[in-house]
Amino acid sequence: MPLDPALEAALHSSVNAAGQPKTVAQRLVAWLKSLSDGEGSEDQNARFYENVLEAVKVKDTTDED
Amino acid sequence: MRISLSGWASNGLRCPDVEIKLAGKSGEPAKVALVQMPNGTGKTTTLELIRATLTGQASTWPPTRIRDYRRPGDNRDKGEFRVALLLDRRPLTIELILDFENGTASYRTTTPGSGGVVGRWQPPPSVLKFLTPDFLHLFIFDGEFADKLLKQDAGRADEAISALCQLDLLDIVAQTTESQWKKRTSQGGGKTAAALTKLNGLRDALLRRRSDLEKARDVAQRKIDAGSVAAADLTKKIADRLGSVEATRVQHAEAILALQGANNAVSKASGEVMDLLRMPLAVHKSFSESLVELRDNLDHLKLPENTSAQFFADLVQEPDCICGRPMSDVARDEILKRAKGYLDMEESGTINALKHDITMFVAAPGDEPAYVLLERVLKELTSARRQQREADQTLRALAKKLIDEGDELLKEWQDTLGTLETELARCKQVLQEINAPSGEDTDEPIMSMKLVEKKLDEVGKDIAKLSETVDLRSKTDIIEAILKQAARLARDEIRAELVQESNKRLSVILANDPLRIDRIDKSLHLANQSGASVGQKLSVGYTFLMSALNRGNNDFPLIVDSPANSIDEGVRRNIGKLIPELCTQFVGFTINTERAGFVQALEKVCEDCLFLTVFRRTEGTKRLERTLPPVGVTKTDNAVLVNNRDYFMSFDLTDEKDI
Incomplete structure (x- = not known):
């Protein structure tokens, strides 16, 4: 089931503002769509979380030290 | 998901024993169904029981509340209320059984094709989030809820946006993210960047210590190498001196011989x-x-x-x-x-x-x-x-003898050798300590290279583990920040769009009234006025909720108690025209005074309208039974249900004699 267009747009915009790759937004949208379809078991949520986590990039601060 | 209300049935309760079927011309629930129930017929009770049945909340009711639903003068032990839904066209029936003797409530859920009949409240998981008391307020709508939409502290407008526009899904994702973080770091130990900095500091100190020890080992080894050669040279010079002087030559030779023999014996033994x-x-x-x-x-x-x-x-x-x-x-x-x-x-x-x-x-x-x-x-x-x-003592004694006799060169050699041997012993001690097995950790500076390596290995593992934890925290923070920002952006955008859409509808509904929504935060704020009449509140509530329902990706029935009460006829007409456009199913509980303007407007835009009339069978309503239409009438012991448009339109409980 599609998400509210405003919600989907806000996710893409927030991900972009956070300097994260588009994949993060795509994976979050996929997760929300799954929840919207009523498929929110603990295992499924854990898998979606894993996917999102994998896509998130952490800025390496050691180079700046 | 599309949720439709197929009907409900009541038996043995305060409201009349009646089964309402909302099937329209096609067999599916009619797009518009008006259920006319005169005051005192149990309209409010019916709506309460629909809510209690759908939410499963009655199991928490106290016995006094349960017994309150018993019909006065009725001896039956139990009362039952059944609600039938269609979830994406699949039937779901929930029955509420109130036991008046024991003061308890129980449920039965029937889901053909997936689970059959279970003796408890157990709707499919996919529909659970919609069957909560808060959510039901959105589609089982009354004047009270409309009032709350405009109250600042109630926060109902925001709740409606969250529920209908799926913003609450962001909360589920945020909760999962935080619970996963807690799960993965439940083993204890440091979790912060400060702890990681401390560990990195410890590692740097150990690396410096290892470097210092490597240098000390090299220096000691070089000193031993050079000192051993110098010591051997001096020993030889001293030996040659002692062997060349007449006074010590013989004793020296004997002592050397004895020393060699003793060395061999010590080695063998x-x-x-x-x-x-x-x-x-x-x-x-x-x-x-x-x-x-x-x-x-x-x-x-x-x-x-x-x-x-x-x-x-x-x-x-x-x-x-x-x-x-x-x-x-x-x-x-x-x-x-x-x-x-x-x-x-x-x-x-x-x-x-x-x-x-x-x-x-x-x-x-x-x-x-x-x-x-x-x-x-x-x-x-x-x-x-x-x-x-x-x-050895003999050799030293011989050397001392010559020194005492004035052999300055021998004295110098002897002193130099003594100093050299002390330094060599010190260097050997240093080497021994550096090369020692890891040993115990003490407060003293670490001397053992193996202990330094062991500690470096341990701290390296701790850093790796903590780095992973710190990395996970950073990622969790990023995800949570994205979700928070997305919720804010989406909410702002949806609020703005809903204000625009609602005002567009208000301009049609309240064509002669300048009432408009100024903004939405936790509640609805009206433009240029702080208060509103009951009718205005109802109109604003309708338009807001219709806009929100229309926006969401789920279809719900809009069930309204007294949909046109307190609204003048012109506004009723306008609301009536809009209702069929804004929801897939509309069920209104009305009284006869609401019909004017409203019903005609609904009929103009919707062909699939159902007109039901329910009244109690009493002495006072016997005259009504005489004028019932020939078809579409269902009688029970205590109620009459009429499915007829004309009867609906002409129904009036007031006795002509009373006028």
Whole structure:
């Protein structure tokens, strides 16, 4: 089931503002769509979380030290 | 998901015993259904029971509340209320059973095709989030809720946006993210960047210590190498000096000879002592006594059967026995007969090997036992060391004699050698400490290179683990920040769009009223006015909720108590025109005074309208039963249900005599 267009747009915009790759937004949208379809078991949520986590990039601060 | 209300049925409760079916012309729930129930027929009770049945909340009701639903004068122990839904066209029926005697509520859920009938409130998981008391307020709508939409502290407008526009899904994702973080870091230990900085500091200190120790080891080794050569050179010069001076030549030669002999003896005895110390038998006599006792108590004369049986079989085939005598039939029979007494399990091979080894290592009677040998060799070592020291002392005494006699050069050599030997000993001590096994960790600066390596390894593992944790925290923070920002952006955008859409509808509904929504935060704020009439609130509530429902991706029935009450006829017409456009199913509980304007407007835009009238069967309503239409009438003991448009439109409970 599609998400509210405003919600989907806000996710893409927030991900972009956070300097994260588009994949993060795509994976979050996929997760929300799954929840919207009523498929929110603990295992499924854990898998979606894993996917999102994998896509998130952490800025390496050691180079700046 | 599309949720439709198929109908409900009541039996034995305060409201009339009646079954309402909302099927329209196509057999599916009619797009618009108006249920006319005069005041006192149980309209509010019906709506309460629909809510209680759908949410499962009645199981928490106190007995007094449950008994409150019993019809006065009715002796039945139980009352039942059943709500039938369609979830994406699949039926779901939930029944609420109120036990008036025990004051308890129970449920029964019927889901054909997935689960059948279960004796509890158990709707499918996909619909659970919609069957909460808060969510039901959104589609079982009343004037009270419309009022709350405009109240700042109630926050209903925001809740409606969250629920209908799926913003609450962001909360589920945020909760999962946080719970996963807690789950993964529940083992304890540092979790913060500060803890990681501390560990990195410790690692840097250890790396510096390792570097210092490597340098100290190199310096000590170089000093030992150079000092040993210099010491050997000086020792040779001193020896040559002592050997060349007439007064000390003979004694020096003898002392050198004695020292060489003592050195050889110390070397030989040391080697023997080391060999013997490696044997427990030599360390103490108890070892050999215990081993001999063990051997003597082990099984006697047994051979492993699986490897030795064939030996006897082959032996009897030989012309001579192993004892040298010719093999006769008598001997053959006797060997085969007795062989069994010498054969045993496989373990006997190991036992025999053990016995053999004990015999080999433990001294035979009359031989010198190992522990006696060790005692003797230790005495020899002690003696050789004594001789070594004596020879050394003699050499020193000879050197001192010459020095005392004024040999300055010898004195200088001797002093230099002394200093050199002290430094060499110090360097060797340093090397020994650096090369020592890891040992115990103390407050002192670490000297053991192995201990430094071990600690570096440990701190490295801790850093790796903590880095992963810190990385996970950073990622969790990023995800949570994205979700928070997305919720804010989406909410702002949706609020703005809903204000626009609602005002567009308000301009149609309230064509003669300048009432508009200014903004939405937690609640709805009206433009240019702080208060509103009941009718205005209802109109604003309708338009807002219709806009929100229309926006969401789920379809819900809009069930409204008194949809046109307190609204003037012109506004009713406008609302009536809009309702069919804004929801897939509209169920209105009305009274006759709401019909004017509203019903005609609904009929104009919707062909699939259902008009139901319900009234109680009492003495006062008997006259109404006389004017019932020929079809579409269902009577129960206490109520009449009429499915007829004309009857609906003309229904009036007021007796003509009362006018």
